[in-house]
Amino acid sequence: MEHVFFYGDLFNFTYAVFKAMGCADADAHTATTALIAADIRGIDSHGVARLSGYVRLWEAKRINTTPQIKVVHETPSTAVVDGDRGLGLVVAPKAMQLAIDKAKNAGTGWVSVKNSNHFGIAGYHAMMALQHDMVGMAMTNASALVAPTFSIERMLGTNPIAVAIPAGTQPAFVADFATTTAANGKLEILQRKHADTPVGWVQDKDGHASVDANALKTGGALLPLGSDREHGSHKGYALGSIVDIFSAVLSGASYGPWAPPFPAYVPMPQNMPGEGLGHFFGAMRIDAFRPADEFKQHMDNWIQRFRKAKPAPGYDKVLIPGDPEREMEAVRMKHGIPVIASVVEDLRTTGEKFGVVLQR
Secondary structure, rough: OOEOOHHHHHHHHHHHHHHHHOHHHHHHHHHHHHHHHHHHHHOOHHHHHHHHHHHHHHHHOOOOOOOOOOEEEEEOOEEEEEEEOOOOOHHHHHHHHHHHHHHHOEEEEEEEEEOOOOEEEEHHHHHHHHOOOOEEEEOOOOOOEEEOOOOOOOEEOOOOOEEOOOOOOOOOOOEEEEOOOOOOHHHHHHHHHOOOOOOOOEEEOOEEEEEOOHHHHOOOOEEEEEOOHOHHHHHEEEEEOOOOOHHHOOOOOOOOOHHOOOOOOOOOOOOOOOOOOEEEEEEEHHHHOOOOHHHHHHHHHHHHHHHHHOOOOOOOOOOOOOHHHHHHHHHHHOOEEEEEHHHHHHHHHHHHHHHHOOOO
């Protein structure tokens, strides 16, 4: 069973919870906007369903709601940011804005972040660059839940990559994807529905294929993009590794199997080589390469030609990355956001901790 909430109802509730955790007004607003961007774009695994997880991390003193976010190293086009254990939903937008500011001056801006936490959907941060006629990039490492190709040991996170590219009259190109076959949040949704996973999402503790949505709880692992060697899992493994290195090895965050786990009840890894989770952001001014209007005209041409590509049997049209999320946003902003019953109950329980009532 699903309950439908309008954007403002979820926003007000989430904002009140972040405020009750001790966030400043501006930070609570930033965090809420970033978090609910997932819900309105149809990425339910990364929206309000995660709110109680952030609260538990705060209760475990792993999240600092009054962080002193600072640049600890920089050049004209690069920077390393220390997030001071802040909400990734707050740290990431500030770091992305720094990348944009650097790109305004130097043509491109690159910012690596350490000592942060889960930052919501990568696409939200990458899309910040669009209004500045820039290409935006965002990535993050995450809890080690993924077994590299040929392994049964969890070594990497779902490690998403997002790239947002502006166009002219056409909607922007926005690619936002995990480097695993499926994000962990998709497993959590199936667990709440008591449903199995499709083949290729997970393996069991012995490395055998599984469809058990609870496989991670019994020693199993998520699989890299491609699911197995024959279908290209080595490519997903390589992509996830690149994200881990850019986000964490480059910044001084903890990487690989030492990345801090999102569930607060999971013990922190021992002998961690860095500080917190890491992110990586990039912003590139279009006019650092060619006139922006000219580029966007050709992006329109590129998009329109791909839309006209002949669809395969059984399909109506060819999609451009970002189409499903943009279409979902239009629907949900008008008709409301469906939230499954178990998440609604979780939100109400979370609200009770702070005296915040979920309105509908």
